[in-house]
Structures are given as structure tokens and as C-alpha cells.
Amino acid sequence: MKFLLLLLPSVLIAQNWSSAMGPNSNYQVEGDAPIKWSLVRNENIKWRRALAEAGQSAVIVWGDKLFTTMHKAIESEDQKMAVKDVIALCLDGKTGEILWQKELPGLVTIQLSSGFSDGTVFSPLCDGEKVWFFNRCGQMACFDLDGKEIWRRSFKPRYMHTNRQAEPRIEGDAILYVEMANKKEEYTSLGKKDLKKKKEFSQNREFWTYIHGIDKNTGEILWRDKHGITVHSNPLVNTLKNGERALVEVRGGPHAPVEGPAGLTLMSLEKGREGEAIWTKDFAHFVQTNLHWNSEFIPLFAGEYHYTLNTKDGSIFKKVNFLKNVILHKSDEPSKETDLQSKKNKPATYSTNILVGDDHYFLAHASAHLGKINVRTGSVEYLELPAQVIPGKNSRSEDQFKNSIKEVKNIPINQKGFAVGHKGHNTAGFGHMQSASPILVGKHLIFPVVTGTVYVIDTTKTLEKGKALVAINDLGEAGRTWTLSSFTYSQGKLFARTMKEIICIENKEEVNAKK
Template identity: 30%
Template sequence: MNRLLLITVLLPLTSVCSAQKKVVALPESVTVEPRITYADRDGHKLTLDVYRPKSPARKMPVVVFVHGGGWKNGSSQSARKNAAWLAEDGFAVVAINYRLTDVAQWPAQIDDCYEAVRWVRRSADEYGFDATRVGAWGTSAGAHLAALMGTRRYPDKEEVSSEVQAVCDWFGPTELLTMPPNNVGNGRTEADIAVSNGAKLLGATVRDVPEKARDASALDNVSYSSSPFLIMHGSQDKGVPIEQSARLHSKLTSMGVEATLEVIQGAGHGGKLFQTPDARGYVRSFFTRHLMSNWSQGQGDAGTLTSGELVPNTFSVETNKNIRWKRDLPETGQSAVTVFGNRLFFTTMKQVDADAELGTDIVAWCCNADTGEVIWNRPVKAEHPLRLSGCFSDSSSPPPVTDGRYVVFFNASGRITCFDMDGKEQWSRGKMAVGRSQPFLQDGRIVNSRLVYTRQKYMPEKGHFTHEHKDAPESLWTNLEAIDLETGDPAWSSSCGVNMGCIPSPLSLSRGRKVIFVGRGGGHSPPEKPEGVSMINALDGSTIWTLPLEGYMSTQTYGVFGSHVMIFHKDEHLWVNVESGQIDRRISICNDVTVHGWSKEGYATRKESLPAKGKRSIIQQSNVVVGHYHFFRSYTHPYLGRINLTTGDLEYLQVPVQQRRTPNGETEALFDASQMSKPIPKDKKERPFGTGTTISFVAWDLNDVANNNGHQVMGDARSQGNGWGHHASAIPTAAGGCVYFPIMSGMVYVVDAKADRFDDSALVSVSDLGPVNRTWTRSCLTFAHGRIYARTIKHLICIEQPAEETD
């Protein structure tokens, strides 16, 4: 290895791997098909090697690996040590050979790279590639070419695209005109630069062919449409000055292109420091983020609760329809399932051995996304008890957040803990994330990311929040806190208070402004003032504007359409201007509304006025903005609501409150109390649990809220309800043109997100996560890899349409 480093210093851009003689052994799960011909150029057969998982569970994103060697040496074999571990993570790695300078000059080298990408796309069906997800990765001279693949588009028409969706640049030259070996000085003569690697590539010195040198430089080809970049460079690189990478990074970011520069301290031109777990973690995280579909935080990667994935719109755990796999869980839990590459993250409560009402400790889980098999689990202990399986939240409710290098778990009983992707603890803090908190990454960068969550300053007595904090000082107010993802150290706290039940979301406004909308006001006399909505700066937590709204119920999500943030206030829907913080438009969601309602004769459209129930007319956190519609659930009726945000038109669709399968396999639906054998008592004291919303009792039976061992794990009797009325809903999410509304009983309403009329034709399916009243969930559905991931009190579930049905 010492000899290898010496060669690197004396011969800049010489392949780091070319001196290695030992063949790297491949893992058992990885296979390689070598020397496949992808093109023939002037009698020169160009070959590539394909590394991939032996048994891929889905279409594989592809990383095209371009070797180094000063454009005159090297081969595709240098990819082997990197391809081995990347293929283990579900990628196909296509390591290419290209024409070297003893055979052809510029632009032959980049043209060969383009052709390799075309080969990947043409061969997608044969090899199981995902033709829509192709990245490039190169080292040294190969990084020079990879960077051009992400900045210099093929200049002519092409039948198959050669564009790549992400570029990893390891210590490559980015501007040939300023590369030291191409210029006289520091002991280099005219004769030296005439035989430099750059001159051999271009056929002349850069001084003689400056336009050609610019054409062959990524720095001179950067545009607004360039691919996202991860640039890694050694701080002691004597072959390619680090300024080459720094300038490319600066220009990319100035154009608004996502780019990260990670300087490997102490590293030279490649070497062992580029093969550490941390270095590999950067690459793995980068390509997973850009070439795989992920749901890396509770509200999705973009924080909008939506995904472009095409996923099943009908499914049943009870009948095993479109269920890829189902895994038993040892205990109740509520967090959504977050997905990053081939890993799932979620939480459960610590297992109990008898009926239980309270809990404090949770378990952090990492499972395989393809099989559900456990990769690792870790305890996250805390001290403040909360009610198990609460219909508003419990200790396990906040979803994990990951950037692909670290994953953070939140115990709402008072602990936040960060692990690396292998389950090694990085840091832990005794802080209280609100049970209904939906933590998110502030910026999604690979390095120096911040994590934002809703922080509680006081905890309930025996798991029950009272009204005693109504006049608490600002020092005890709930607010947003941003922490450094790598260290757990605080970065900022919001200057305004935040209600524990509101769902702040990271949003991007015009001109790239990063903001967060938050609300104040809710049940149990929260102290934060004034009631209403604020827009805060996501960079430092400062308040930009505040809109006071007396009696505001902030327990909702905050979506943006055009120049407005959409909110519900009492019995109205408001369009709030994001620039001024003023209300530009309002409509009633209760008075004389259009309802597509059910009767025994079928569906019919009618006008109806719904009761305005004080502070709220929607079920808490049951709303989501999808396209130009705002969807929500009525607080008093089994109605899904939809507002056209362009026209202001409002429609309600009545849906079955419960649905079950009869012994003969038919489906039976319960729409209202008239179908029940016994009337619902009018006196709350005579009802099974103390909820004022009558709709909560339209059910064949109470939910058993039981775990897999048959123990009832419930500290709030209202959790036995049907998933309508007074509770905090599982947050609806959207994918593939549909909106998914899971409810506490395990039913899932799937509606067409673009339907012209919001009548019964818009109800795509009433699916299920298990038998009604024997299934319990408060978790939203998440989407990745063409699949839906769900969890209930008993099961972790992967929903996927069989391949033969999708062909």
C-alpha cells in the first residue's frame, strides 16, 4: 500500500486501484457478470461488468462506475471493492471500460460513458434494472467523466437517454484549464505539459485548445438542470487540488443544484480513508436518496405527505389480497414506518406480560424492506409514563427520521436516541418529543443536517394531560427545537410557542425560502399564546408573521397551495396568504354543503347543514393537501370532505363506518346507527366510554385493543372506538393518484385524488389492515418501492401488487 500511495503522488490521476493485485471477494449475496460488450467503436469492443444482488426483490437502481487512471490506464476491475458493498444494498453496479488515450481522444471517453448509460436502459428488462434511476460514480479521471455525465448533456439527438439522476465525484479534476499538470510552472516545462495526461486526452495542450478544454470540464458545463452531486476529496490530495472540487461545488450550489462537498481529513488522492464506514455511508446515503424511493420521515421525504409511487389501491390483510408479507409484532406501537433503501424503521412499546395501561420504554426496530426480517432492535428507555395505545398518541408515536447515515428514534416519554444504520448508538438526550410530533430533517443534506421536532416542557400526571398549565410562563411553552443530527446538540428553538397537537411541516416557498407553519390552540387549556397560526423561518426558528385566531384548534396538518397555506378554523376553511399572513378567502364547511350520501336505495346527492362543534369541525390531523384539493374527515359524520382550492367548491362523501366479511365471504357494510341492533345511548354516562361524538359508537362491537398475546394494552377507553369522532386520526397520505385514509379500526378508505366528482365513484376501495375491531392502528401509510408499508397493534405489513398483475 505504501508503494500505491507513492505512485499516486508521482503520477496524478493514476488509478488508485490499478496497483492492487488481490481480487476482492464478493459477498455471498452478490454476483458479477464480467466483460459484457456494450459497444463496438472502430473495432474496439467496449465491455462492462455487472454486479448485482443474486436475488433482487425489485427492480434495481443502477450506478455506472467509471474507473480512474489518467484516461490512459485502468480498467473496470477497479470497481470491484466498491461494487461489492453497494450491490448488497440493492443496487446494480455497472463498471465500464472506455477508450483510453492511446486509442482515441476527446470526446470519445465521454461518448463511451453516454453509450454505457444507454446500454443500461436498453438492457433494463433483461437484467432487472430500473431504467428511471441511473447514477454515475467515478474516481480521479473517472470522476472527471462522471461529473461531465451530470453536467454535460449529450449534444445530439438520442433515441435512448444518457442522462443520469445523481453523480458521486471522488477527487476528480473539474476544470482542465487550471489543473497544475496542464500548465507551465512549479518546475513544469513546455515539454512536460505537452505530454501531460490532459494533453493526451485533448490531443493538444489546454493553452492550444481552450474551447476543447472547456468542453471537457464539468465546471464549464454546470447548468440549472445539472444532476445532484456528492463530491468527496482528500484534504491532503497532491494529485488533484481540492480547489477543483470546491469550485465545482460552489458553482453547482449557485445554480440551485443540490450538491454536497465532503472533505476527507488526512486523505490523499484516494486511499484507505475513502474505504471507511463513514465514507461508504456518505455514498450509500446519497445514492439511496436519489436512486431509490424512500419515506425517510413521517411526512415523507418532501414533508408533503405525498409520494409519486404507483402502489396498490385495494388490499386486504384479512383475505391476504396484495399482501407481500406480514410480520407479527411483540407489542403495541404507533409510529409510522419510515423507509430508506432496503431498511424499515419503526417503534413498538416494550413488551408486557399482562394487561397494561401505562408504559415508558420503547423498542427501536430496523427491518429488511423486502422481507420484514429483523436486522436489529434497541431499547430506548425513558421515565415519564404515558397511556398505552392512546387514541391521541403514546410513547411510541413519533416516527423515526433518517438521512441514510443516522436514524433517530423518539420516545415521547422523554428520550431521543440516534443510531447509525447498523444500530450503534451515536448519542442520546433526555428530551421530550410530543407524542403527536412529526419530526423532520430541516434540509435533507447528507452532512450538517438539522432535525426539527416539537418539544414538550412538562409531562402529564400518570399519562393524563390536565388544564393546570393554562397560565404557564413562556419557559414552559411547547415549541419547535432544531438539533444537530450528528451530535444531538440544540441549534435553535422557535421564538413562538407551538401546540402539542399541531403538525408542523417543512415547506419551500417561492425563491427557495424554507419555512415552517405552526399553530397554537387546542384542548386541555394549552398555555401558548396567541391562539392562531405563525410562519417561522426554518433556518433559525424566528417568527416571520403571526395570524391570531381566537378559539383556534391547531391540531391539523398545514399544506400550501399556490401562495396560500390552507387551514381549518371552527366551521370554516381559510386561505391564508403566505406573504402577508392575512386571510384572503374563507368558506363554510358546515352550512348548506353538498353531500353524496348513502341510503338503502343507493347513493344520492343532497344539501345538508352539519353541526358546528365549537372549536372543531374536522377530526384532528385528518387533513391533507393533494394537488389542488384539500381532503379531510368530518368530526360529526362518517363523511370524507374535499375542497377544490381553485374554485372553493366543497363536497362530502359518506363512507361506511365499518365493513366486515360474513361467513359466506360477502362484504357487509355499516353506514349509520339505523343498521345497529341496539340504539346508541344519548346519555354519555351510559356509553361504553366518555366521548360526546355519537358517530364514535356506530359499530358492531368495540375494538379489543389487544396485542398478539391477547393482552389488552390500553390506557384510554376511547381507543375502543371505531376511528370516527373525537380522537386524533392517523394522518392521511397520498400516492399513485389516490389518497389513503386509515382509521383506528384498521379500515382504509382509498379515494381517487383527481376525481371530477367526489361521489361514490371516487371511492376506489375500502381496504383493510385486518379484521375490523380486532385490528387497531393510529399510523399513517407510507410508500416506497411500489409498496405500501403499514403497521397495526399486531403486525408490520408490506402491501404490494403481485408482479404478474402489474405487467
């Protein structure tokens, strides 16, 4: 009961999942999700819908309708390196039947289903009256829920490096969207390897990317932030103790982003103050780009340290080394204090993390470990996980596991059998090619990694002896499955998507018991 009392102020029971981050913009809801399933064994699978082409956006839910995107189907594998057009989809949530689809042409090409992203990386939005779809290659469009077009907006994006997790969301009448300020041809046509021009252009802040507030009813730009944001940053929204709506944006990181200085800004979303800094804090080391936070604390990783910042002024409340003298738990061995290693010149974690109460959960970078840091006490724990599940065809007791991320070999394919992935697909999802954001439903964390292995964690249980790990599930055949999409939840069902299909997961025993 203590757990529920702690979470009720920040999470709601989910009937609709209106953005990739859910109805509360924090990937968290109350509810009772299925915790065990298998696509290989058709265990607790309500339906599957094959997709003509790969995609990475999450499945958005409103009532009995689902919304997502995929790339326009390629006809041969050699076309995978240069795609630009996206298909918006509306499906029947009860059956998976495609109800309608619309094309969103792009203006620049991108690699299909890259290990970081592609043109479908941004998930749709829905408010019950309208639905908005996004093509990272240069278009967004608004429709009513029956597919009638309301407006379109085309623009040419800067393509120095692939966007990752900068998911759009609705705040008031504005869609929050990350794009470059000045889209003149000289800027948008800059090649990724033209470092001399990049350095020259970066002196002009019009070349930077910013959060834009776009009118959800017209597609017009209402405002933009004043500080800049790296394209990898996923600016998460929350409410401060004084009731003010705000978000955290990050600058800096790998591949020499032009926005600076490196650090983070707590930015106001209050009407009349949109885009203004509440405070800004610089960090010399890489700061992971997907910052989950609450009204009191902002936890983050920089170098080999975990910081807990006060939301009031950005001051440091707690700083701990999360690699030295940590507690390591294993399912079959006693817990022990030890040091963990990170890869040379690489941070120990990237973006796959979530804050649940006072506990900051994350996937490690160099090994198959789930980390947990208490933001108040600074305690650091890890649980060793199997790196991948090899699902048995007949029962869960036949499941086998690869224990090291070095053992994982993946050749994911699309519905036509093309090996369309370009980078990072032959990984376990714990390293440089990080996995999608987890979600929290009730007390259970749903942690997918790129191979289609999904860990379910009970946040009310200790990591000791692996007690918190309640299930390891699959989204398809090992070695031929790939996903970079977060789960979504609505009315007792989970929705997932892989390179091949959309999947509806439902606890069949509970459904049968209610009949």
C-alpha cells in the same frame, strides 16, 4: 395528464420514505401503489411481521431496510397504564425479518397505546447513513444503519397532556423536534390536574413547548423557535415562492394549552433566521393542528369556517362555511345541497386532512364523511362513507359495512391478546380520537381510520355517486384491529402497522406479470 403537471413540482417518485411525512415532508409522492388488499383474505399481502408489543410510529423505508418502534412488551394487562421504555427496530424490507433492535429507556410513564398517542408516537428518521429513533417518554438516539450507536440524548418531557402528531423531521443538519424549553424538575413533575400551578408556570415562557433544532450528528440543541407551539401541532415544512424554507406552527386548541395567543405562525428555516416569524396571525376559534400547505396557500379550519390564507402575509384569500349549504354525495342517491351538523362545542374536523393541488380533503368529525374544499373557488362537497368494513373471508363481494359511526364497536388487542388500548379505541376514527394522516401516491389517497378500515380515493374523479371511492380495504379482523399510524410507500409497496404487526402490501398480479 393535467393532474401530473400540477403535482410534479411538489412530489417526487419515492424510492425511500425517510420520515413519517415522506421524502417531500408533505405525505405526497409520485408512484403506483396497490389500491386493493385484505389482511383477512391475504389479498395482495407480501408479508406480515408480528410485533411483541403495540406501537404507533410509521414504518420508515431506506433501500431494503425498514425502521419503526414499539413499546417494551408488558407481561400482564394491568401494566398498560404505566409504560416508559421503547424498542427501536430495523427490519428486512423484503421479508419482514428483524435485523437488529435497541432499547430506548424513558424517564416518565405513559399509557400504552392510548387513543391519542404513547411513547412511540414519533416516527424514526433516516438519511441513508444514520437513523434516529424517538421515545416520547424522554430519549432519542442515533445509530448507523447496522445498529452501531452514535449518540443518545435523554431528557424529561412535560406531561400535562399527551403529544399527538408533532412528527420530527430533518432540515439541513437539524432535527426539528417539539419539546419544553426549560426542563427543570419543578416544571416536568407538574401533575396534569394541578391547574393552579399550571396557570402560575404558564406566565413564564420557559414553561412552554417550542420547536427545537437538534444537531443530527451530535444531539446538541442548535436553536429553538421564539413563539411556542402546542404539543398537538404537526409543523409541516414547505418552500415559499421566493425559495425560502418555512414551516407552519399552531398554538391554542383543546385542554387549555399554555402557549398563546391562539393562532399560527409561518416560521423561517433559513440558515441564520431559524425560528424567526415571517408573520403571525391570531385566531379566536380552535384551529386544527395538522396544517397542510403549499407555496401559495395555507388552508385551515376554525370554528365552522374554512379559511384559505395567503402564504405571503397571512391575509385571508377565501372564507367559507363548510357546514351550511354544502353538496352531499352518496353512492346510491342523487347529490343534494344540505346542512351538516357538528357536535356541540366541538369543531367539525381535527387533524386528518391533506391538500392535493387546490383540493383540501379531510375526514369529518361527527359522521362518516369525506370532505373536499377547493381553496380557490370555495366549493364544499362531502361524500358519505361506510364507517367500517367487515371483510368477507373469501371474496370482496362478501364484504359488509357499518354505515354509522355509532355502530362501530372495537376491542383491539395486542399480539398477546391483551386489550391494551385505554382511550378512544371503541370509536370509528372520525371524531375526537382522530385518525392518522393520509398519504397521496400518484393520484390515489390512502386514508386509514383507527379500526383498520382504509379508504382509497382517486383524486382525479368526482365525488358524485361515490366515483372517487375506488376501494375500501382492511388491515385485519373487524372489531379487533387498531392503528394510529400513517401508511408509507416505496418501490410499488405500501407499508402499514397496527397494534399487532407490520404489514407489507404489494400488487401480486403486477409482480407475477413481471416475472
